[in-house]
Amino acid sequence: MNRTYLAALAASALLAALTGCSSDKKETAWPSKPVRLVVPFPAGGSTDAVSRLIAQRLSEKLGQQFVVDNRPGAGGNIGTDQVAKADPDGYTLTLTTSGPLANNQYLYQTMPYAQKDLAPIVLVGEIPLVIAATDKIPAKDLKSFIALAKSGQGTYAIGNPGNGTIGHLAFELLKRTTQAPLQGVPYKGDVPALTDLIGNSVQAVVAPITAFIPYIKDGRITGLAVTSKQRYPGTPNVPTALEQGIDLDASVWFAIAGPAGVPRNVVDTVNREVNVILKSDEGRATLEQFGALVGGGSPEDLGKLMTDESAKWKRIIEAANIRLD
Structure with missing residues (x-):
């Protein structure tokens, strides 16, 4: 080899090394400007409150401001769609729920985005549902309640927080699993359903457990039962549906996601730091305030949850012909 060729080869190697270093440096520079964390629900709710804690702690840890941007509407679809269509550079993320991430694609005939348009980052938490009955009902657990409903002695109505909510979907799953002649009664939220339950207007309600705990x-x-795999710590005497031989597993969960194609170093950084927040006393206390169980895990764990939940609720939504538009 002549000297000219060797010099050119060395120059090429040096350029490649410098380019690689520059690329690595660019990847590790995130975030270099404020990050928008879209919450597709109104300010003041549980998702909003948890998002503000996470945004504050990420700002402190990563040295750039994480700004919570509430964009409510269409069951969470409007705000989530903004993220799905955003530049996948890591500067637009969302803290959203199981509706926009899994269920809504089957509840709405027209969806502005597809599940594949979102990149899973980390599960933040999940709130199990409870099936609660009026104290006038002799049944003290779900198995006995279903037996009463099947006995033909009276009508058994179960309220839920509204058409297409997780409480409604869980009711439909319960009805199909047990083949009990249950009557569904939709309300406009958890609190109206709870009020009518206390007033004995319905025999039971299935809804997220938060408002029902006290x-x-x-x-x-x-x-009568919680719909989580294990008993809920806040109500340890309430058995799970699974313990009673009834295959009912349902929760509302919330997670951080980004647009498809968001850089892996962004995904890994947010996942790592949010897991730290969730393991802290402050993070756990904030979630428990809203009746939520601590999430965490890898992006792949969240991706599997999104896929599994989509398949499960697709069957129920289509069988019950539930539509929100």
């Missing part, structure tokens, strides 16, 4: 604890209503 009433179960003081005996004004009876917790």
Whole structure:
């Protein structure tokens, strides 16, 4: 080899090394400007409150401001769509729920985005549902309640927080799993359903457990079952549906996602730091305030959850012909 060729080869190697270093440096520079964290629900709710804690702690840890941007509407689709269509540079993320991430694609005939348009980052938490009955009902667990409903002695109505909510979907799953002649009664939210339950207008309600905890604890209503895989720590005496031989697993969960194609170093950084927040006393206390169980895990764990939940609720939504538009 002549000297000219060797010099050119060395120059090429040096250029490649410098380019590689520059690329690595560019990847590790995120974030170099404020990050928008879209919350597709109104300010003041549980998702918003948790997002603000996470945004504050990420700002402190990563040295750039994480700004919570509330973009409510269409069951969370409007704000989530903004993220799905955003530049996948890591500067637009979302803290959203199982509706926009899994269920809504089957509830709405027209969706502005597809599940594949979102990149899973980390599960933040999940709130199990409870099936609670009026204290006038003799049944003290779900198995006995279903037996009463099947006995033909009276009508058994179960309220839920509204058409297409996770409480409604869980009711439909319960009805199909048990083949009990249950009557569904939709309300406009958890609180109206709870009010009518206490007033004995319905025999039971299935809804996220948060609003029901104090009433179960003081005996004004009876917790028949929680729909999580394990008993809920806030109501340890309420058995799971699975314990009672009824295959019912349902929760509302919330997670951080980004647009498809967001750089892996962004995904890994947010995943790592949010897991730290969730393991902290402050993070756990904030979630428990809203009746939520701590999430965490890898992006792949969240991706599997999104896929599994989509398949499960697709069957129920289509069988019950539930539509929101």
